[in-house]
Amino acid sequence: MKPESRKPVEISSKRRPARVEALAALPLFFPLEGRKVVLAGGTEAAAWKAELLAAAGAEVHVYADRLDEVFEALFARGSVKGAFVHHQRLWSPECLAGAVLAVADANTEGEAQAFYCAAKTAGIPVNIIDNPKFCGFQFGSIVNRSPVVIGISTNGVAPILGQAIRRKIETLLPNALQDWAALAGRLRARVLSTLEAGAERRRFWERFCDLAFSSKPVQAAPTELEALFDKCGTPQAGRVTLVGAGPGDAEHLTLKAMRALQSADVILFDDLVDDSVLELARREAKRLLVGKRGGRESCRQEDINDMMVTLARQGKHVVRLKSGDPMIFGRAGEELERLEREGIAASVVPGITAxxxxxxxxxxxxxxxxxxxxxxxxxxxxxxxxxxxxxxxxxxxxxxxxxxxxxxxxxxxxxxxxxxxxxxxxxxxxxxxxxxxxxxxxxxxxxxxxxxxxxxxxxxxxxxxxxxxxxxxxxxxxxxxxxxxxxxxxxxxxxxxxx
Missing domain, CATH: 3.30.950.10 (Tetrapyrrole methylase, C-terminal domain)
Known part of the structure; x- marks a missing residue:
C-alpha cells in the first residue's frame, strides 16, 4: 500500500522553542578609544590586561609602586593604539575619577574587596583578576581580526575551554579577513547610496563575504567588486542549491553547506534533517518541511519540484536540504533534470553519506x-x-x-x-x-x-x-x-x- 501524499508544511516558531536560550552573561563590545581605565597592580598578569586595554585604544592609568619586568618592557615598547600612564604609588579611591573601567590584581582578599567596593561606589564596572566573586565583568578569550573581533566566554568557569575554542576559530578565519572587514567599512556608504534596501544589499554582502573567505587578497578585489555592484543592481535570477545535510550530527556539515544555509531565502528540508542542522541556517530564511520518509505520508516529488521552480522564479535562493548526500538515493537527479528544463541555475553541495x-x-x-x-x-x-x-x-x-x-x-x-x-x-x-x-x-x-x-x-x-x-x-x-x-x-x- 503506497503511503499518502501530503503538502509542504512551513515550520513556524510555535513548533520550536525561542531562538535565544538562557545566557550566562550578555556579550557586549565596549569602545575604549581615548577613555580612561584604572589598573591597580604591577604584576605580569596586570601587564597582560594593560596591553589588552591599550590595544582597544584606552588610556591605561597604572597604579603600582613596583613593576614586574614584563610590565617595564611593555612600557618601554608602548601600545599599538592606546597609551600608558604610570603612577608610582598605590591606588586610592580618588584615582577612579573619570574612569570607565577599573581592573586590579589584588594580593589579598581584603585588598580585592576594597578595590571592588570603591569601584562600585564610583559606578564603574570592575574586574579583580582571577577572583570571580569580585568581578562585575569578565575578560573572555579573543580572536582578533580587527575590526572583526570575536569574544569567547565560559563565564569564568572553564577558561581553558575558552582558549581551546579560540584556537579552533583561529584556524577557520583567514588572516586577510581584517582587510576585507576594513574594506566593507569603506564600501558601506556606496552600498547604501547605490543599492536598494533589502534583497539587493543582502546579495551584495553575501557575495562580498564569499570573496572575503576565498583567500584572495583585498588588492585583487577592485574588478570583482565593480562586477558585484553591477550584478546586484539588476533584478536577480533565482537559483537552487541541493545541499547534503549529512546523516544527522550537525558537525558533519561542510563549510560550503554552512554558507549555503546562511544565504538561503527558503529551505525545503526532509524529515530526516536534524534540528541542529536547521539551527545553523539564516534566521530570516523560510523553512518548509517537505518530508519524504519511506512507508510514511510524504510530499509528492512532483510537488517539491514545482515548489522549487516557483520559488526560484520569484528570484529566491532555494536550498533543497537533504539528509546524507543528495546524490546518493536522494532523488537529486529528478530535481536537477526539472530545474535544467526550466532554465533555473542549480548547484550541488555534497554531504557525508550515512x-x-x-x-x-x-x-x-x-x-x-x-x-x-x-x-x-x-x-x-x-x-x-x-x-x-x-x-x-x-x-x-x-x-x-x-x-x-x-x-x-x-x-x-x-x-x-x-x-x-x-x-x-x-x-x-x-x-x-x-x-x-x-x-x-x-x-x-x-x-x-x-x-x-x-x-x-x-x-x-x-x-x-x-x-x-x-x-x-x-x-x-x-x-x-x-x-x-x-x-x-x-x-x-x-x-x-x-x-
Whole structure:
C-alpha cells in the first residue's frame, strides 16, 4: 500500500522553542578609544590586561609602586593604539575619577574587596583578576581580526575551554579577513547610496563575504567588486542549491553547506534533517518541511519540484536540504533534470553519506584490503515498494564485496533470503545501524541468516542501514554490540533547536 501524499508544511516558531536560550552573561563590545581605565597592580598578569586595554585604544592609568619586568618592557615598547600612564604609588579611591573601567590584581582578599567596593561606589564596572566573586565583568578569550573581533566566554568557569575554542576559530578565519572587514567599512556608504534596501544589499554582502573567505587578497578585489555592484543592481535570477545535510550530527556539515544555509531565502528540508542542522541556517530564511520518509505520508516529488521552480522564479535562493548526500538515493537527479528544463541555475553541495558516517563511528573500513576489494551502496526497495529487480544480486553475493543497503528495514528478511539464494554464506557478518550519528543511534551485529530478527530488535520507526561483508568479521565486537546504542563522544551531536 503506497503511503499518502501530503503538502509542504512551513515550520513556524510555535513548533520550536525561542531562538535565544538562557545566557550566562550578555556579550557586549565596549569602545575604549581615548577613555580612561584604572589598573591597580604591577604584576605580569596586570601587564597582560594593560596591553589588552591599550590595544582597544584606552588610556591605561597604572597604579603600582613596583613593576614586574614584563610590565617595564611593555612600557618601554608602548601600545599599538592606546597609551600608558604610570603612577608610582598605590591606588586610592580618588584615582577612579573619570574612569570607565577599573581592573586590579589584588594580593589579598581584603585588598580585592576594597578595590571592588570603591569601584562600585564610583559606578564603574570592575574586574579583580582571577577572583570571580569580585568581578562585575569578565575578560573572555579573543580572536582578533580587527575590526572583526570575536569574544569567547565560559563565564569564568572553564577558561581553558575558552582558549581551546579560540584556537579552533583561529584556524577557520583567514588572516586577510581584517582587510576585507576594513574594506566593507569603506564600501558601506556606496552600498547604501547605490543599492536598494533589502534583497539587493543582502546579495551584495553575501557575495562580498564569499570573496572575503576565498583567500584572495583585498588588492585583487577592485574588478570583482565593480562586477558585484553591477550584478546586484539588476533584478536577480533565482537559483537552487541541493545541499547534503549529512546523516544527522550537525558537525558533519561542510563549510560550503554552512554558507549555503546562511544565504538561503527558503529551505525545503526532509524529515530526516536534524534540528541542529536547521539551527545553523539564516534566521530570516523560510523553512518548509517537505518530508519524504519511506512507508510514511510524504510530499509528492512532483510537488517539491514545482515548489522549487516557483520559488526560484520569484528570484529566491532555494536550498533543497537533504539528509546524507543528495546524490546518493536522494532523488537529486529528478530535481536537477526539472530545474535544467526550466532554465533555473542549480548547484550541488555534497554531504557525508550515512554509510561513511557509520563506518567512521564503528571504526571499520568498508574496503579493508584483507576482506573487501569493492563497496556497493544499494537501495533496499524499488519504486513499487518491493525488492529492486534491476540490481545484480549475483554480484552482491560476491564474498569480497561490502554491501550497504539504504532504506532496507522492511525488506530485511527478503534481502537475506535473496543473497543466500545467490550464494552469499549464511554466516556472513552483518551490522545494522539506526539513526546513524544521532544520539538515539543503535546498532545490531550478527550474521546474514539472522538479519530479519536483528532488524526487528531495533526501533522500527527509525531509518535503518544494513551493512554486509567480511569487514565486520570481528566476532568479539559482534557479541558485544548486539542491540546496544552506539556511544557518541561528549558534544558529538550539537544541542539546540531550529530557529
Amino acid at each position: 554509510a561513511s558516517a557509520m563506518a567512521a563511528e564503528l571504526g571499520i573500513s568498508l574496503t579493508h584490503r584483507d576482506h573487501a576489494q569493492s563497496v556497493r551502496f544499494v537501495t533496499g526497495h524499488s519504486r513499487k515498494g518491493d525488492l529492486p529487480e534491476t540490481v545484480d544480486w549475483r554480484g552482491l553475493a560476491d564474498p569480497v564485496t561490502t554491501t550497504v543497503f539504504y532504506m532496507g528495514g522492511r525488506m530485511a528478511g527478503r534481502i537475506s533470503a535473496r543473497l543466500i539464494a545467490q550464494g552469499r554464506k549464511p554466516d556472513t557478518p552483518v551490522r545494522v545501524t539506526t539513526s546513524v550519528s544521532r544520539d538515539m543511534s543503535r546498532t545490531w551485529s550478527g550474521v546474514l541468516s539472522e538479519l530479519e530478527d536483528g532488524v526487528g530488535s531495533l526501533p522500527s520507526d527509525e531509518p535503518v542501514l544494513i551493512a554486509i561483508g567480511e569487514v565486520f568479521s570481528n566476532r568479539r565486537m559482534r557479541e558485544e554490540c548486539r542491540s546496544f546504542p552506539i556511544a557518541h563522544p561528549p558534544g558529538a551531536a550539537m544541542a539546540g533547536r531550529p530557529q
